[in-house]
Amino acid sequence: MLGAVDLPQALVERLLDRWPVARLATLGREGPHQVPVVFARSGALLWLPVDGKPKGSAELARVRHVRSESRVSLLLDHYEEDWRCLWWLRVVGAARVVEPAGERGDAELEAAVAALRAKYPQYLSVAVLREPATLIRVEPVRVRSWCAGEEALARALVLLEARP
Template identity: 40%
Template sequence: MPNNQFLEDQRVARLATVDDRGRPHIVPIVFAYADGVVYTPIDLKPKTTSPERLRRVRNILANPQVQVLVDHYDEDWQRLGYVQLRGTAEIIERGAEYDQAIRLLEEKYQQYQELPLEGRPVIKISVERTVTWGQEL
């Protein structure tokens, strides 16, 4: 199991997906982690296309196996660390779990007071394997 405090403290992660031709795609994400699940929103930050046309969404629909990398860099290399979270992704848009995801994201990121998430899709990643490395973990 990952160090929950480490995951709560980190503000940005990287989401890796693979398209139907096996080509990787990595994007920085905001996220919340709870009970073995990562939630990341498709929010209203500027994007070049609609949510359903985003490459990460298309890739998840073609191949739901994903990986999230949450890392910490420090000039003191004794304090470096990361958590890799591998799992299966799906898009959620309603229901009790969706409401919980929105609440967790709004609690973690003050920016969502000005940039509402309600009605926006959320990527849910059910973590199946965790790899940790570093002194802080």
Template identity: 40%
Template sequence: MILPTRICRARFAAADRAVLATTGSDLRPHLVPVTFTLTDDVVVVAVDHKPKTTRNLRRLRNLTENPKATLLVDHYSPDWTHLWWIRADCTAAVVPTHPTDGLAAKYPQYAETSPAGPFIVAHVDHWTGWSAS
């Protein structure tokens, strides 16, 4: 069953993580799990303190080349009557700084070590959602 936008927003906001999909000028899809906050139709994703080999991340380079992105959250269950997914098609930008209060409220790890950035600010252009029941 197709879900209305208000249900899409609510389920998306309640999710612990999303998968961010980007493509650069090479048009190769790049997917990575991310933590995020949602306020109205704006998703904020931080580049945080978790170990990374570089801060020059492909997701950031891709968004500089192509600002279109998609975020996906889903719920899987062996009981397929409980399956659902929400997709947020976005236009995103990479910004050097952003308030982190929302991230710290959602993720206790960010209250201990605030993300230094950069940040992805994604404006949702379209919500799509589906649920088995």
């Protein structure tokens, strides 16, 4: 039996491309803040939309926090009762708020929106960019991972194959 190890790079890339949800950690005046987010990878960057779904306030805490502190962390993970199948992947990055203000022709932004629509079919009917349009762009600085062993690697592959 293989002991605890890092996830192989090829699996890290597949998880970043296909895993449906991550937890975004930011830091604000009131302390640490975590929230589940959807995201898509486009090139070397990760993109988090602030979309048209109803929200509780005009500007989300994650947006306020990124404006004042660019260091963020994204955590992808899998838990189940069989602890041999556990794994996590953490991306520490430099984030910035992108507000394209209705501009078209920005290739980087268009690629990000296309990646979000490809990963989340819901964005074919829900606006990816609400008014005012806002995305959080994360440039990974460090990627760390862990898995419990062979069973975790196999389970991650099974879960990825089950994704549309």
